[in-house]
Amino acid sequence: MGTPPESDFGTEGIGNDIAKGLPSVCDIDVEVTEVRWSDCWGDAVIGDGVATGELHGCMTYTHTFGARNRFCEFSAPILMDNKPAGILVRLDANGKPEVDGNSDLSGLKVVDVVGWAPTADTLALAENKCTKQRFTGFTMVKPTVDTGNANNDALKTLLDGGADAMWVYADQVKSYQCGPGVSPNWDCDMWALFGTKFAYVQTGLFGHAKAGTTLALSKKGSGLAEILNPCIEKFLKTQAYYDICKKHGFEDSCFPNEFFPSSNAATLTWELPTDQLTTTCADGYCPCPAVV
Incomplete structure (x- = not known):
């Protein structure tokens, strides 16, 4: 195989x-x-x-x-x-999302990470965790660059303005942080802009x-x-x-059998639905906008 x-x-x-x-x-x-x-x-x-x-x-x-x-x-x-999806958007100069969590994405362009799950045709199946409504009326687009790394290409497309949002795994940014022992084939500096130039406005999305x-x-x-x-x-x-x-550190993702110890693992930030977040956009995970 x-x-x-x-x-x-x-x-x-x-x-x-x-x-x-x-x-x-x-x-x-x-x-x-x-x-x-x-x-x-x-x-x-x-x-x-x-x-x-x-x-x-x-x-x-x-x-x-x-x-x-x-x-x-x-x-x-x-x-x-137990692998949730999420939606990334750009942050403005004040650290506010250019597309907030209440958006149904109507009229917007959403870049897909080509070849990866969650696939482009599953965004319409996801529920907005702030409004409890489906996403609709958006246009899926492909990355405008090709560096050989699909996640890298999609994020660059978002940051360059080629898309308004990015449909991606909710833990992808964490997986793409660089540090000791990491041999990346992606742009570490770009992904390090998490929380300053881009952030999630939806996390904990299932259904794809x-x-x-x-x-x-x-x-x-x-x-x-x-x-x-x-x-x-x-x-x-x-x-x-x-x-x-x-x-491989996947105990909480594996199917437990008699050999697994009891687990009380805390739910990770990106696994939480957006309406349950206590983080801020500066952390990279924007909560639902306040109702006014």
Whole structure:
């Protein structure tokens, strides 16, 4: 199976280890190789590597609603559906959002992170956490630049004025902060403008996914899921699954089994619906506008 250099949210490591662990519960072997994004999934279309059968499947894709289901089938998930989406906007000179949390985005341009979940066709499924209404009347646009990093391209498009908002994972900015031990292929200085030049006005958005992160995305009708699912079901019950989850820091996203300790983990900021935030735009997470 193929894995892009950065899977949906840095899950390639845990996916690799789980794939390597499947032979311990099933009589199968899984060969993992790094491939290009375009081999797996592109701009609302299946990648050539999967479509032609060069790859049996690609790892660690979120099972979203929308276009992916017209081309692909998915294995059972290896991580829970607890990956919320969010909406980024520019901040003005006073640190106020140019598009606030009450907006339904009508008449605005929203840039998509091409090839990544949440996919462009799922924004209309999300509920505005300030108004409890759906987003509507917006136009999805592609990034105006191509640096080889889809999240980087989308954010640059937003900051340069090519879009009014950005549809993205709610924890993407955290994932793209640079520091010791990080070898980025994105613009660290640009992402460091979080809380001064751009911020989230929506967080904790669900409804874009049918299931969480899967082990395999494959060509529709391939039958790969039928082979993998019994093995995944067995492996998720093992000590090895817990050990892998702990190794990669995904304990709170994995499906707990008897080997997991009880968890009282606090809800992280980006997981909270916007109407429950106690942060400010200067923190990068704007609360709902006050009702006047």
